[in-house]
Amino acid sequence: MLAxxxxxxxxxxxTVFGVLFFxxxxxxxxxxxxxxxxxxxGEKALPEVIQQWKVNHGYDRPLWPWQDFDDNMLFEHYRRxxxxxxxxxxxxxxxxxxxxxxxxxxSLALTVPLFTLGLVVGITLSLxxxxxxxxxxxxxxxxxxxxxxxxxxxxxIVGAQYLIAKMLRWFPISGFDPNPEVxxxxxxxxxxxxxxNGFGSDVRFYRTVFxxxxxxxxxxxxxxxxxxxxxxxxxxxxxxxxIPILTRVVLAIPFLFTGxxxxxxxxxxxxxxxxxxxxxxxxxxxxxxxxVYIGSLLFILGQILTDVSYSLADPRVRLE
Amino acid sequence: METHVVSNLVVALLLAGGVWTGVAIRRDxxxxxxxxxxxxxxxxxLIVVAVYLAVAVLDSIAWVGGGEGQADAVAAHEAxxxxxxxxxxxREASFSAPLADAEFYGGRPLQRPGSHLFxxxxxxxxxxxxxxxxxxxxxxxxGLTSMIAIPLALLLGxxxxxxxxxxxDVVFFVMSTLASMPGLLLLIALIMAMGRSTLSVCIAxxxxxxxxxxxxxxxxxxxxxxLDYVQAARALxxxxxxxxxxxxxxxxxHLVIITFVLMFSxxxxxxxxxxWLGIGVDGSWGQMIDQARNELSRDPIxxxxxxxxxxxxxxxxxxxxxxxxxxRDILDPRTLRENQ
Numbered sequence: 001m002l003a004x005x006x007x008x009x010x011x012x013x014x015t016v017f018g019v020l021f022f023x024x025x026x027x028x029x030x031x032x033x034x035x036x037x038x039x040x041x042g043e044k045a046l047p048e049v050i051q052q053w054k055v056n057h058g059y060d061r062p063l064w065p066w067q068d069f070d071d072n073m074l075f076e077h078y079r080r081x082x083x084x085x086x087x088x089x090x091x092x093x094x095x096x097x098x099x100x101x102x103x104x105x106x107s108l109a110l111t112v113p114l115f116t117l118g119l120v121v122g123i124t125l126s127l128x129x130x131x132x133x134x135x136x137x138x139x140x141x142x143x144x145x146x147x148x149x150x151x152x153x154x155x156x157i158v159g160a161q162y163l164i165a166k167m168l169r170w171f172p173i174s175g176f177d178p179n180p181e182v183x184x185x186x187x188x189x190x191x192x193x194x195x196x197n198g199f200g201s202d203v204r205f206y207r208t209v210f211x212x213x214x215x216x217x218x219x220x221x222x223x224x225x226x227x228x229x230x231x232x233x234x235x236x237x238x239x240x241x242x243i244p245i246l247t248r249v250v251l252a253i254p255f256l257f258t259g260x261x262x263x264x265x266x267x268x269x270x271x272x273x274x275x276x277x278x279x280x281x282x283x284x285x286x287x288x289x290x291x292v293y294i295g296s297l298l299f300i301l302g303q304i305l306t307d308v309s310y311s312l313a314d315p316r317v318r319l320e
Numbered sequence: 321m322e323t324h325v326v327s328n329l330v331v332a333l334l335l336a337g338g339v340w341t342g343v344a345i346r347r348d349x350x351x352x353x354x355x356x357x358x359x360x361x362x363x364x365x366l367i368v369v370a371v372y373l374a375v376a377v378l379d380s381i382a383w384v385g386g387g388e389g390q391a392d393a394v395a396a397h398e399a400x401x402x403x404x405x406x407x408x409x410x411r412e413a414s415f416s417a418p419l420a421d422a423e424f425y426g427g428r429p430l431q432r433p434g435s436h437l438f439x440x441x442x443x444x445x446x447x448x449x450x451x452x453x454x455x456x457x458x459x460x461x462x463g464l465t466s467m468i469a470i471p472l473a474l475l476l477g478x479x480x481x482x483x484x485x486x487x488x489d490v491v492f493f494v495m496s497t498l499a500s501m502p503g504l505l506l507l508i509a510l511i512m513a514m515g516r517s518t519l520s521v522c523i524a525x526x527x528x529x530x531x532x533x534x535x536x537x538x539x540x541x542x543x544x545x546x547l548d549y550v551q552a553a554r555a556l557x558x559x560x561x562x563x564x565x566x567x568x569x570x571x572x573x574h575l576v577i578i579t580f581v582l583m584f585s586x587x588x589x590x591x592x593x594x595x596w597l598g599i600g601v602d603g604s605w606g607q608m609i610d611q612a613r614n615e616l617s618r619d620p621i622x623x624x625x626x627x628x629x630x631x632x633x634x635x636x637x638x639x640x641x642x643x644x645x646x647x648r649d650i651l652d653p654r655t656l657r658e659n660q
Contacts, residue, residue, distance in 0.1 A: 018497035023509075030513040146645070150585065150637035152592045154609050155630045162616050255502055262593060280508055280597055292509055295502035303500070 005308055012304045017078075019296045024077050027289050033059035033073075039283040040090050057090060057286070086290045091282040096290050099275055106176060107271030110187055110263065111256040114194045119249060122199055123238075126206035131233050133211050142207070148200035156193045157266045164189060174268035190263040209244050213237045250306045254298030324382035324399035331380045354650050361646045368639035376456040379403040403452055412436070412444035418624050439624040442615075451628045454605040458636060461522060461591050461601060462584045468526030469583075470576055473533035478564060478572070480534075481541025491538070495531050503528055507590060511599045518601045521594060525587050533579045537572050544568055574651040581644035585637040592633065605629040 027036075036059065037050045045053075054060040061076060062068045080087060086096040129141035165173040171189045213219065214237055222232050264273030272291065279287035345351045359366060382401040400408075412431060415424035421433035438447035480491035498506070510524035544550060544567075553563050595606030608629035615622035 014493070015496055015500055018493060019501060022497060022501075026509055026513045031515075146638065146641050150634050150641055152589055152606070152609065152630070152633055154592055154596055154606065154613075155626075155634075158609070158613055158616060158626065166617070261504055262596070276505065276508075277597065280512065280599070283512070285512070288505070288509055288512065292501055292505045295505055296500040299500045299502070 001311070004311060008304050008307055012300045015300050016297060019293065019300075020078055020081055023081075023289055023292060024074055027285050028063055028073055028077070031285070036090060036283075036285050058087065081290075081293055087286060089279075089284050090286045091279075091284045096287055099287070100272065100290070100294070103270065103272040103275045105178065105271075106269050107260075107264065107273060108256065109178070109183065110190055110194075110269055110271060111260055113187065114191050114260070114263075115252070115256055117191060118195055118198050118202065121195060122202035122206055123245070125199065126203045126210055127233055127238060129203065129207050130210035130214065130237070131229070133214065142204065145200040145204045148196060149204075151197075153193070153197045153262055156196050157262065160189055160193045160196075161266070164192070174266065176267075176269045186267070186269070190260070190267045190269065194260060194263055205248065206241070206245055209241045210237055213241045216240075247306065247310075251299070251302060254302040255295060322399065324384070324401075327380050327382060331377055335377070357650050358643070358646055361650075362642050365639040365642040365646075368635060369643060372455045372459065372636050372639075375403070375452055376459045379453055379456040403449070407446055407449040411446070412440045414440070414444050415442060415622060416440045416444075424622070438628045441612075441625050447625055447628045450603075450608060451605070451632045453603055454608060454629065454632055455636070457601055457604040458588050458591075458633070460518070461525070461604070462587050464519075464522040465525040465529065465587050466580050466583070468523060469530040469533065470580060472526070473530040474537055474569070474572070474576065476530075477534040477537030478541050478568060481538040482545055482560075482564060482568065484542075488538075491534070495534055498527070498531050504590070504593065507594070508597065508599065511594065516599050521591065521599070521601050525590060529583055529587065532583070533576065536575050536579060540572055540575060541568060544571055578644065578648045578651055581640060581647055584640050584644070588633065588637060605633040609633075 033054050034050060037053045037057075038045060041049060041053055051060070058076065059073070061071050061073045063073045065072050065074055079085075084097070086100075088094065089096055089099070125141070129138050132138050132141075161173050164170050171185055173189075174186075176186050177183060210233075214232075218240075219232055219236060222236050223229075227236075261273040261276055263269070264271045265277040268274075275287065276291050278284070279291070345355050379401045382399040382404070384399045413423065413428070414426075416422070416436060416439050417424055418437060418439040420436070420439065422429050424439075436446050436448065438451065440446055441450065476491045476494075480488040507524050507528050510527055511520055514520035514523065550563060550567055553567055558566075591600050591604055592606030592609065594600040595604055596610045600606050600610075609626055612622070612625035612629065615625055
């Protein structure tokens with residue numbers, strides 16, 4: 001068991017190194033530092049200004065270890081990322097760590113309720129649909145899911161802002177206030193939109209899982225001993241179906257932190273999603289790089305935790 | 321070579337490929353049965369997809385000339401597609417409502433009153449025309465991306481699954497590295513690093529989407545490799561290349577088709593998001609929606625722009641999703657879920 005955990009951790013570290021190498025290739029060789037400097041300073045910047053900018057932002061070293069083993073960008077990139085020293089933004093020179101700390105709160109305030117509600121709504125609806133499997137309710141439910149999946153999130157956002165905020169005036173169109181008394185008013189609309197956007201594929205996936213479970217032997221046994229259909233659904237099918245569902249759900253948790261890009265930007269929530277959107281629009285490569293890194297770091301951690309807890313909880317999981 | 325010549329050649333190639341595939345399907349008993357069954361289950365969705373395809377093809381066949389005598393002097397020297405020609409000279413000066421006789425603001429009479437089925441946009445362009453042109457972009461995104469992603473996924477997935485060992489380790493490592501990066505962020509990072517163009521959007525979408533298919537083909541190849549007919553082929557001394565091309569790939573084709581169709585709607589939806597971020601493809605429905613966003617807050621509101629693009633996008637995705645679901649049921653109800 002301990003050997004398994006150690007091996008899993010080692011592979012996780014290896015993956016982090018892989019991610020960092022990928023980011024290095026993408027942000028230092030595909031776009032070279034000159035390019036980044038020119039995007040930050042403008043096309044007509046003088047060569048001396050560009051050189052100075054590169055020195056200021058630490059882009060002035062040779063790229064690869066074989067050019068200069070002691071002082072090169074690759075090792076520096078690894079050293080900085082692994083010690084969480086993210087440096088300053090390429091556009092406005094603010095500390096990236098500081099900005100991330102400020103953005104995490106509003107992001108989590110949006111994504112955690114959205115995630116929890118999404119899970120509850122998704123599982124309830126899919127249990128309902130699975131309970132009425134092979135009836136008109138089932139096919140209508142699946143049809144609705146496909147309908148909901150075919151609409152772009154942009155349309156959901158624009159539609160909700162127009163219909164609920166502008167016409168009905170139930171909630172403000174956008175904005176954010178961390179005060180706990182009013183925060184709900186600002187979060188309601190993005191949460192509704194997020195639910196609409198996500199429920200289609202979720203419900204369909206959960207439904208397949210539940211319907212598959214209802215065909216198993218233990219369900220037939222439960223029915224044979226006189227168990228009611230509702231009880232079978234709630235006690236047997238739900239509990240056994242949770243294993244594949246949780247695998248999918250747990251892996252989504254790390255991405256809660258990186259925020260909901262579009263929802264935050266459209267609804268004016270000053271979280272990490274907005275931070276990323278600003279970085280994209282301002283050609284801020286160092287912030288973008290950091291966000292991708294943090295996202296994957298959390299994902300890899302979450303994956304290790306899931307794998308380890310499965311091997312503890314589910315005796316069927318083999319340790320290869 | 322000029323763009324329109326390339327585009328015409330590609331259309332000719334694709335049409336030839338389509339005819340060849342059609343003949344191949346008719347010859348093969350299993351595939352023709354699957355095709356018939358698909359047609360029986362989803363006739364309307366198939367027709368809708370065919371209409372979008374036809375429009376996209378019409379918009380891809382372009383040639384120079386024939387624009388003389390029009391108000392727009394550039395028209396005579398530019399390559400214009402069949403669709404461009406059908407809508408030649410429909411440009412107005414500004415917004416007008418669907419089928420209106422006069423401009424929306426100011427009320428000046430239009431040059432062609434009552435002929436703009438979906439109205440015109442801020443520059444006076446016919447919205448129906450813009451919407452129709454979006455079909456080509458959407459299919460181009462889906463098509464080009466899968467031409468990048470599918471060969472890559474097949475090559476790596478099959479070699480990892482068939483040869484195992486070191487190759488499998490490397491492929492699996494690359495897959496888990498890519499899969500651990502947040503999808504949308506990775507997409508954005510790729511496009512920003514490569515610069516903004518249609519090709520780099522498609523390459524970025526390809527890089528982020530081949531992993532799913534690769535995982536499926538790798539798992540399936542693992543299973544197929546152990547089957548009796550592959551073992552028998554190996555015992556008979558059939559070369560590895562021949563085993564892969566003759567025995568493995570044909571048995572993976574159904575997975576490729578299903579994954580491609582199911583992937584398609586995700587690609588078009590991602591492009592819409594990218595368009596909103598300002599790094600999408602020119603002329604896509606996502607861009608139309610993005611440009612029309614603020615028109616909803618005008619008073620009186622301008623709704624026809626965003627509705628036309630939204631409905632066109634929705635219609636295509638709905639049809640594709642229905643076809644994809646039916647295909648999955650017909651071709652392979654189980655394997656995909658097991659491997660995911």
